Amino acid sequence: MPSMRKRLLTKKSEEIIKKSSDSLKTATVHTVGLLKPVAKSPDESLRDLFDAVQAERVYADGKTFVDMVPCDSVAAVVRRYMKERKKPGFDLAEFVSHNFQPVKHNVPQYEPDETTTARQYVSNLWRVLERRNRRNRGSLIALPYKYITPGGRFEEQFYWDSYFIMLGLAADGRWRAVHDMMRNYTYMLRKFNMIPTANRTYFLSRSQPPFFARMVQLLAQQRGARRTYIEFLPSMLAEYRFWMDGRRRLATRPDCTAYRRVVRMSHGEILNRFYDDQSTPRPESQREDIETAEVADQKEQVYIDLRAAAESGWDFSSRWFRDTRDIKTIETTKIVPVDLNCLMYDLECAIAESYRFLKQKRLARRFEQAAAHRAKAIQRYCWNESSHFFEDFHTVRQTLNDRLTLAGVFPLYAGIATPEQAAAVAERIRTDFLHAGGVAATLVDNGQQWDLPNGWAPLQWVTIKGLGSYGYDELAAEIRDRWLALNESVFMSERKMVEKYDVVAAAPGGGGEYELQDGFGWTNGVYAALKDEQEKEYGA
Template identity: 30%
Template sequence: MLTLVLLSVALSTCVKGALPPPCDSEIYCSGPILHQVQRAKLFNDDKHFVDMKLRETPDVVLSAFRNLSSESLNATVPPAKLQEFLKAYFEEPGTEFESWTPPDWHDNPKFLEGIANQELRNWAKKIHILWKSLGRKISAGVRDHPELYSQIYSPHPVVVPGGRFRELYYWDSYWVINGLLLSEMTDTAHGMIQNFLHLVDRYGFVPNGGRIYYERRSQPPFLPLMVERYYQATKNKEFLRAALPALEQEYRFWMQNRSVTVEVNGAKHTLNRYHVQVGSPRPESYTDDLELAEGLTDVGKEQLWMDLKAGAESGWDFSSRWYTDGHIHGSLGDTGTSQVLPADLNALLCRNERTLASFHRILGDGDSAALYDQNAARRLEAVESVLWDVERGAWFDFNLMTHSKHLEFYPSNLAPVWAQCYSRPEMGEKAVQYLKESGALQFPNGVPTSLRESGQQWDYPNAWPPLQHMLIDGRLT
């Protein structure tokens, strides 16, 4: 029988008015302008508005909107008036960037020579060329007048995912940096990592992305592995020494703000989860979140909005994986991400603990290395005690509400193999057998994110590249 001992903040019922705002901006993160503009659905994508630049200071814009609202009898500004207001006080998204081509890009990196198939080599070269179109340099205006932007200033140019994702994103950038190093773009990769270290210095952790409306949530903590990849490529010990304090600061953030203690058979184990205590709609998906919460109590709305943000923090936004009301019959409104101890997050933190130990050994600090080794050993014991299923041969997310494992197939069930976070070789062998018997290898375009078609993008039939890489890197396919 499993007994739960939760930290004081773990599953507390939220109290209306006690939660922090998504950020300090009364325009981009909360307040009547955000509410009315997004409710009016003036744009096809809610992210459009919160990425617009102010033409005037926030106090001037807020005052102008109060005057505009006072002209309306019911305080709801008509859409036409809102359009005029936006034209007068906002600029279109994109003005926060300057054109920039990575100066270390060149035509023929060595990895292309290693691709024997001409068709695949041509395809790889097209991918390599994309670096030139995905580079962004944040303008000096963002640095000098941050109050006019939702963009967070970072001192070095960035490589962005593209499309509506105009800014830097956290866990995406791990694979970006791997690709940059493969393309011999070491300077660009170094700048990307320096940006993340800068964000940790500023916030104590890495936000979800480079916008102020992401300031209260993070993403899977891949920064130690970014630093590891760069060190492997350069053997630059001074870079490693300078980066280490920020890596340790981020690790403390996850342990102090995203951890839960559980008790199994009389032994207590600490594991981590995604948890964002901001009970309001996501600014970049404002109307979706409002509509999803219709009919709920105020407390229910706040809890759902917190769990949607936690789902965004996971990177798996969204998936049946986070449903609390059963994966078969659940829906997005049943999202309860903060009630889940994820197998992949804990595998990643296990790998991070070992990576931090190795960094300290490289730098000659054996005592600190031993402490992180101990943390990794405790994590390994916790992962095996709470998440490992010996009969099925895989690791499963654990639900804190139902006190049970989620037994659906997700590639994350194999993450401890990728992270080398298991104690006995036969566990890895069982995991390979589990994957073969799951039926997930029968799809020619990659292992699907789940085997359940929920309509969410992190479910069947989609197969996301990071998950394919983790499976292949773990030698599971």
Template identity: 30%
Template structure:
């Protein structure tokens, strides 16, 4: 059907978008019945919020040719179609000549120049980035030496915040692409990339998934770690170490398109990351326990946080030092206030940001002292994945840096970790795993979604899995999916934190579904996946296709009033790519539903006016 795009948009919005949001949602009070008029006199009747929102999207995306079938697609098919054809592309970035200024843009920190940091050892990358920035005098390229980076260099870099280069592909004469979490982000994030890649692989987006994996390997090679994100102020911390699980999943999915030499290169980088980052006793390893912690090598207040983020804690020290709140923050940043307690608070806060759970009561003011269940479950998976890759593809042993790595050696590492987890993290009385605080020499008996991650990693016995599900899942599973934690007690003072109850996040859902399925909890898996997917599908049906960063899973709503806002909740016409790992959770979650559950979700389209 051929239509006049501009005229149709104008009349459709004038009639149906009564709140002026450039979307059509259940909050609008129009007649919810619009007649599309084609250029040749034909008409199309569209009724109901969901179908009118589809119409708006199709008119906006199209060139004047309206595909009626897409307007009347059922929700599950439509969201899958939009992800494949629009969302992943919208969230993709590439640091090439056409986009370098946009990718350098940073809403967290600004400076007088646009600084682009490029590894000095990457001669091809240096030549390329110099070439494409020659016409932009506001961009200054800074050559970065090999890690580790001295405190002095990190302090100098902190005064010049900028973007860290990603991998340049000489064959294509272009940097590799990557997918950002959501529309306001321009940088590539660490653990987000693993979950996004699961969604990409489900949609067979080979080149995007490969580009992100190789960009992660580039970070480990040249910056010393998989970064929180490729900004200069993240050089001091990583994120949950999903690079090896990513490598394993990707290679096993696409082995026919890749060479064994490619695998060998990336397996070597995975071993380097494990040894140099996570097994470093100066930063991440509790050698006496044989377990690991999150840590950040930086000092002081993390400068990328929003203004006022630390007011709650700084007020206590302002009173102590007889200064205003603003002056306390400034004086501490400049080193004019020496306060060991405040310094220690920021050590814990930075470590918590490496965990990806920024922020949560579970890790607030304790993280750097804590052997976390989630981290040690992930590292057990790293060890077992490396053991399995060697067994399957290098059965005679894997040679790396003059050392022969065998399956048996990596299985022994995994077993040693398993023994330590049993000793320090398993709680026989409560029947679950808990974080262990080394400073206090006690477990933190805190109900959290992360306590279920040993099931995903295959780290527990069947009996432990059964007891953990019984003790944790019932408390955490809400109408809209799995909450990050149990309800926070009234005795906990401070701001509401986005990785606490009542909020739920995609990575927890994905990992816990896999863990439940691994140990045979099919009914519980279906129930948990359905709760989460239903909440998202309902949001897409009622709110013009919306797919945001996080949800209030108790209310089953995207409408949240908590730190950092809710990326993806506000847009014009068509969602700006949704949100990366939420997209992936929807694709993966739908695959875990029964046919009856899928039919119920599709029926939501016709249950709202």
């Protein structure tokens, strides 16, 4: 008996020591990490070596090399390259394999057996997709808390992916994981004054659709609204400052109608657009971007527009092209996106709610008014009376962009649409967007991954919830059931979830710059949340 007690005490002591060590490491990232600068992006630090690796296609996927870690200091590797490349018979691929290695994670192996359901698979996969990275490694930036990755080629905490991942974590009661990922975003907002696309050095010039306010709303369901909104108010304000940077410039300079992510509209309203602060090819897709800009007169503008489309999350889609079938005509920065501005409306409403909890009536009223003005502007510029649908607005042509996409459902998701508009949108979804496996992103089939015939989990969720909030429960349930059936059908045949699906053929999706990815974080999250709702509704 004494020996058993001793073993239990020893085990408990080890657990206490481990927790203390984890807490210390987390605190170190919080303090030292906020002060310590991150490394340069690989295209800047490796220069000629980077260009050679990407141009010679040492790796089929351009993201592979930018995610690798030098085995020595970057300066030493560059010096070695400059010297060895002059030797006869120099082999670039061999040089890279000797001087770089991928980031290694201790990931548990998991293969579902024949009896595993898709819902069980999702719950079991969280531990496989979980990462902890508390030191900078190559382009990967340290974060204080654990996080869930999308999967496949994506080994980072991606911004808008995270919200849809969190839906599944919440469905499985993993609220600690939700909170930890949000605290990682608080950390990044303090360090970078923004939430980058993901925690990579080459993503620090752009963000993604601002779902942070929705994350706050989700966590508030478990931790309580007042506590949660107050805790994350400073983070929401930092997020708002990032997206609204330049609005004072537009107000004081009549000759300036757009700056970074803000645009002054014809009646003086300030709305948002997607942008990127760099005018070079994306490091993870350098080859593709150079090819796209090859014949352009203004290559730098093409690079900005490609990067801005990447910030939108819709990379790539006909909604950004002047010619819907030609990516070379991309013009993202000329477009005021309806979905982005609905998410900014959400953010303004969440900030106002936070100030109401703090009894700061004047500040609450300020953001309530900002949200009301934005809603009115969305109605003015994004509603198309001819198509009976919400669309993006083209700032150069000063007209609607004439593209029907699922971005047009976001005004329902945000509660901005009138009942009459919601009815028209619902009918358009039913007749034009709905297919055997759910709703398609657009009505244009051009080989881009954010176009027909592909459907994506985030857009299913937004459409289902947007329609449901206006009472179109039958249509919302139909979309949900078709999407879940598609997920389950592919799972039964492939024993995995994937990044995107062909909703027309009811099969795995395709198109885009890279191979279809397994995993997959946001598919898992949306599937879990919708499946639980379906079973509750049908009493399964």
